[in-house]
Amino acid sequence: MKTDPTAAPDCTGPRRGRPRSEAAEQAIFAAVEELMAAGAGLAELTIEGIATAAGVGKATIYRRWSNKEALLVDMVSRLEEPLPAPTGTFRGDLIAMIEYMRQRGLAKRSRWVLKAALFQVHSSPELHAAYRERVIVPRRQAARELIRRGVAEGELRGDLDEEILGDLLIGPILTRSILWDGSDLDDPRLPVTMVDALLQGLAGPAAKARG
Amino acid sequence: MKTDPTAAPDCTGPRRGRPRSEAAEQAIFAAVEELMAAGAGLAELTIEGIATAAGVGKATIYRRWSNKEALLVDMVSRLEEPLPAPTGTFRGDLIAMIEYMRQRGLAKRSRWVLKAALFQVHSSPELHAAYRERVIVPRRQAARELIRRGVAEGELRGDLDEEILGDLLIGPILTRSILWDGSDLDDPRLPVTMVDALLQGLAGPAAKARG
Amino acid sequence: MKTDPTAAPDCTGPRRGRPRSEAAEQAIFAAVEELMAAGAGLAELTIEGIATAAGVGKATIYRRWSNKEALLVDMVSRLEEPLPAPTGTFRGDLIAMIEYMRQRGLAKRSRWVLKAALFQVHSSPELHAAYRERVIVPRRQAARELIRRGVAEGELRGDLDEEILGDLLIGPILTRSILWDGSDLDDPRLPVTMVDALLQGLAGPAAKARG
């Protein structure tokens, strides 16, 4: 998401001019966090306010991100922790992935502005695409591989589209952690409950008797 | 969501002065739709621009909604069609509800800015609450009643929390229609596929043999 | 110098919308004078400072003048008092004109920033032309007519170009009042001395004896 043009990877020659200050960058991130903690809404998160709180010139911010949204997306994407290591049985890995998402949702509940920033992403097609590429795609890719493994191992039904399988398994926890306010994520047994219910099916006795 | 104080229901006396122009209201809605169609981002949707496009004074807008967000939430909530009639078997009603959400997702795919407006709601706690009350709560209520009926009729397992059952059934289609870009909603058989898969369970042959 | 586009003279129809505030305009002028009195240099005279001191929004200034220079030229040109009434003998009128310029120079000595603003005019060709048309041309015209009258009445030599006559008569006082710091304008007899010396000639006894 960084828009710094000098960050091009092929720029291997000796950098000229004074290098960017890492301290300034940290101060900017700290200021955003601090302003969020102070309960600022997204509209109150102005570049000018951030610059003042960070003790930094506005140009120092614009040199790194082309606008406020880019800064927010960058910050949000940095908050995403790495995915859990894909070791163990299929069911265990599936539960671990859902537990990871539950934890993430719990973390975001405390700083709702970050969640707001995440939604802000949807305001602009470019930011949406950037966020998609940086955050969503890698996670969907991990989920898809896990599901493919499950099908190959016979742990998942093979007669369904992989995408549908993915949504059926991931959609519920995603809804709880992103769309709603996160108050339903407290139960640590949630992943196990969800996974087992999905695997076994939701049909009740009447349905089973019938079919 | 209307914030017009004169719309109070106890204002029964004969209204004095010039009455509000219905044409102005329609012009405002039309202008917003037109600006959205023109591909404007959410930030480009300014009150000033809407007023100019509608040929309306800014005060005429502020007389009806207290600010831009209120206008957007009002417009979004008007786009929600009524829920489908709850008639038929449990499975049929469940499929109908998911089909309704699929249709809504398809409609919103064409006007993504409205979807963006929906996300914009999350920027402010008050708007979030208002949208929750106006849109989310009635739909969750309908879903909850449907699920309760399913459990009572033995069509759904009775050993699971109703909320979890709700998320397992609704979460996947919600994810597809709101969080993602809607390109996966084209298949009209999607509701049937999803519902049957959920009811029967996702476990594959290896899992079934084991347990 | 006003750059207000709505000030077009043919705009005779009933003006719509809120009219410009005369109070705001006066507050702007007062703020400029006050900041000058506080000893501000020209570079310290910022639009932002003027707006703050006047308790006025920046847009209110930009609605009236397109930039700082236009505002200054407008202010300077308003400070020019009307020319003295052209009554009396030729010599008396000439002395009156020079006395008028001496007074103007004395006034400007106390507010040197206004003098600086006058020079600022020369920074831009457009402003230079505007100032020329608004201030210089009318005064040169008055001087030219006076000189023409003097020639016609036989009070001035008729063998010289009118422009040269004008510069010979006006240049000295102009130099003292504009180019230099005005410390040489205190003597109230200066106009009489100058005029009589110019009319009689500066040649000394040796020159007269020779020619």
Next chain:
Amino acid sequence: MKTDPTAAPDCTGPRRGRPRSEAAEQAIFAAVEELMAAGAGLAELTIEGIATAAGVGKATIYRRWSNKEALLVDMVSRLEEPLPAPTGTFRGDLIAMIEYMRQRGLAKRSRWVLKAALFQVHSSPELHAAYRERVIVPRRQAARELIRRGVAEGELRGDLDEEILGDLLIGPILTRSILWDGSDLDDPRLPVTMVDALLQGLAGPAAKARG
């Protein structure tokens, strides 16, 4: 006007480190001239632009002049040619001095920005004083000496203040060459005409008959 602190005269020891680049200095001057020739206004003459055009770092400029005004005053003062040699008769010297000022005015007509820079000097008291000391004072001194000689030789009236005599003789050409746009300096006979008119007096037949 050079503000280089290391140029202090008591710094007699052998300078250490890399010496200042004469090429850089010339490039700076050339860049200023070039930017002026491109029709830039004074406000467009930025240090940053000069540095870029000269292919020079900003610090290289600030090492030599403390700010933009100092650079401009330095450049302007370098453009002043030496005064003409004071040889010959009084009238001849006077005409030579006025001819010198006419030539200077003609030269400046073509590069009005330099003239503007000259006026810019008036924006700041310190620069005004500096320019006064570097440029104005020597010339006024030369004029004063010439006038004093004229009085002593009987070529000029002795009953007038020397300062007034100076302004009467110099003011007209100064007005034409600095205040106005220089279009009235083309006639090479101008100095002779002016000097003779001033010496002989401007009174016409009616005035002479009367007194």
Next chain:
DNA sequence: GCATAAACGAGACGGTACGTCAGGTCTTTAA
């Protein structure tokens, strides 16, 4: 030679002001 020292180009730094834009309010005249 080889350190010391200063100037060099580049460009980032904290600031200030620019001129624009929008927000939400207020003040006109007209309907």
Next chain:
DNA sequence: TTAAAGACCTGACGTACCGTCTCGTTTATGC
């Protein structure tokens, strides 16, 4: 009273320069 128009104050926007400060490099002197 509402409407359209548009001016009002406020405050953020993103840009341009200011004058200062690192960077790594270059070019001189002095040990």
